[in-house]
Amino acid sequence: MNSVKILHCADVHIGAAESSLGTLAESRRAETLITFEKIISLAKEQNVDILLIAGDLFNSNNIEKSFVDRVFECMASIPDVKIVYASGNHDPLNADSPFKKYSLPSNLYVIDTKDHCIEFKDLNTRVYGKSFKEVYMQGEPVFSIKPDTSFINLMCIHGELRSDLGSDYNSITSDFIKSSGMDYIALGHVHKRTEVSKLGDSFIAYCGCPEGQGFDELGEKGIYLGEISKDNCSLEFVPVCKRMHLCENVDISGLATSNEIAEQILNYLKEKYPDTYADNLYKIILVGSIDDGVRLSLAEITTRLNDSVYFAKLRDKTEIKLDYETLSKENTLKGVFVKNMLTKIESAKENEKEQLLYALNIGIKAFSGEVHYDEA
Template identity: 30%
Template sequence: MVGFLHAADFHLDSPFAGLSPERAAERRRENRALLGRMAEYVRCSSIDLVLLSGDLFDSGSVYQETWEQLSRALGDMGCPVFIAPGNHDFWSPSSPYARGSWPDNVHIFSSARVEAVPLPELGVSVCGAAFTAPEQTMPLLEGFRAEKDGLVPLMVLHGDLGAAASPYNPISHEQVSASGLAYLALGHIHQRSEPVRLGATWCAYPGCPEGRGFDELGEKGFYHGTIDGDDVSLRFVPFAQRRYESLEVDVSDQEPAAAVEAVLPPSTERDLYRIALTGETDERGIDLSALQQQLGPRFYDLELLDRTRIREDVWARAEEDSLRGLFLRELREKWDRASNDEERETVTQAVRFGLAALDHRDLV
């Protein structure tokens, strides 16, 4: 039985643009530290083989410290490591992969033609190919058939499964089915996929091991697989230092902080949350600044969004024969004509500020 680790899409040196400069720098350090933690997992978990399916780097511009930490971690794994460069870290003579010498146990595919590396001591062969430009419109798997040489054929590849028009190595289900592979280790999609069998070939995306924004929510990690003859099994291993989570909280007829607290899990201090407040409020709306100060310490980072709407009883005063009534009637017409939530939010804010001005009060 052969144990293997399948990971992809580290995107080392990502800018983490949604965070403060200090937090962004800390997240980059944590992303690099993941490499050492993963090497320790490999050493302690009966892993015989590591498959890394591209976009290890976020771009061709890499800090020397990052390159050194990756090289050291891969060497520390102490088993064969295979890398298939992707669209963000495509192989070229000037890419980070060509920067210096890599440990002897590391094999980096550097051609758009599929190459096979036999590992008779493990009873497997590992195939792979590389992006050699930011786009790869010609399918790298097209026409490939694994050799019948008595070794179990595996492949590590960056690409877009089931997306025929993709510029990022489109891979069809038919190509996978005809490949003769036992397992196709994919990268490119940042959301983990459940393993799927196409023909006799199992394939999966592990997703990214660390989320980088609110488009990469929830648990992140990698696959720990085993190969026993032609039988392949996979187990997802959560591994992220921090999680991104997004919530909607209805604050109608509730104190906003209490409404948020009621839906939070017990521990959030290591994670990054985006919380959208919905429901109905009076014309004062939500004091986001005060709420941020109250709830912020519960999180590594917190983003609050006010998507509440004005209660119907506020609009009822539009019938008054007064300046307030005239103002509300005009804004209600704009509300009714609004074509999307963004326009309705703009009208809501205009009502709140306008009524605050009419009442000679500050809008908190």
């Protein structure tokens, strides 16, 4: 066999709850399982030989049995696919691990906490790896079984790429990769996908998480799928996420009512994400300048948006169109504040001016009672 078809996924975090979503948190939690089911279907449809899961399949070992049962049932439903699992820091392979507590599907191969090599003779392939035993794993993996070049050599591992051995999450250095003898190293841990790259003779990639879990995990998420041979790696990214987290700046200059603003945001989203706009989670940052006297009701705009999209939250970064000079002459506390700020801005260094102007705007909004504690 000259090549092997793999699907590389990691960091599914089944059972993770995005608590900031409030009433949606439970359904979002169920979607981590549904996304895993999609990965399993893809492996079957694409006639994958080996499904590599590089850690953090479960968000923690404290996962309810119903989720574990479903995961193992899905795995057992694709008996022709060999599934290799290396535990990550979220679901370490200790006595509490679902992979230790329950009986496993016969096509699931769990990588040990010591250096480990699993041989699939029928595929002429070996899979190396090492599982986390506890939340932390220091040092660098060592493999006593040296790669035999007559096999396709794969590695499935959770860890942190870095230049030294200082990580608490399994340091993987470029020297280690270059001397590994691997044809492909399937990495987990970093939730942001990297392109497939080559170090020495080894191809390597983080596939990222298949489902974003917050507004620090933006955009399309998925897995890598393709063929690996001794001298070639043809992996392609395949999106599998049910929803995307997205952060968008929307200019609402000149608009005044919540209705108009909500419509403007929706039109923007429909144009940018014609097929998926209703399904995504959005952090919308309102920008532009609005007339003095316009009072934005973030609550009303949010409510209107949430009629049309799965989830949206707003941040107000608009500026008020103001005549500062006239304001500074007002014989009021607000007038004095504006006057003092203008003097400060005038004498400030160039790089501080923008920050001070922002402070001036926040201050003016505060006089109208519009500033909330989470304004930032």
